[in-house]
Amino acid sequence: MARIFAKAPERFAEAARNTKVWSKVMAQVCDICGKGPQFGNNISHAHNITRRRWSVNLQAVKALVNGQPKRIRVCASCIKSGKIAKA
Numbered sequence: 323m324a325r326i327f328a329k330a331p332e333r334f335a336e337a338a339r340n341t342k343v344w345s346k347v348m349a350q351v352c353d354i355c356g357k358g359p360q361f362g363n364n365i366s367h368a369h370n371i372t373r374r375r376w377s378v379n380l381q382a383v384k385a386l387v388n389g390q391p392k393r394i395r396v397c398a399s400c401i402k403s404g405k406i407a408k409a
């Protein structure tokens with residue numbers, strides 16, 4: 323146990339660095355409906371289970387937002403259902 327605690331500060335520092343890197347990555351979230359990635363498991367034929375995630379089908383589109391053309395990231399289902407007015 324003592325070893326784990328001795329290593330802890332390094333791990334926190336590494337985690338903090340990683341979150342900094344991740345904060346620079348764009349969120350996989352639709353600007354209209356707020357849909358984000360979903361999470362689940364990969365299950366191999368040998369029944370090894372690993373985590374996986376399904377990303378949203380996001381498209382960068384130019385659309386009218388409050389009458390002004392703006393580049394937004396929208397999911398394909400929002401585009402198909404006509405929730406945005408393309409500019």
Ligand SMILES: [Zn+2]
Nearest residue numbers: 352355397400
């Ligand atoms: Zn959407």
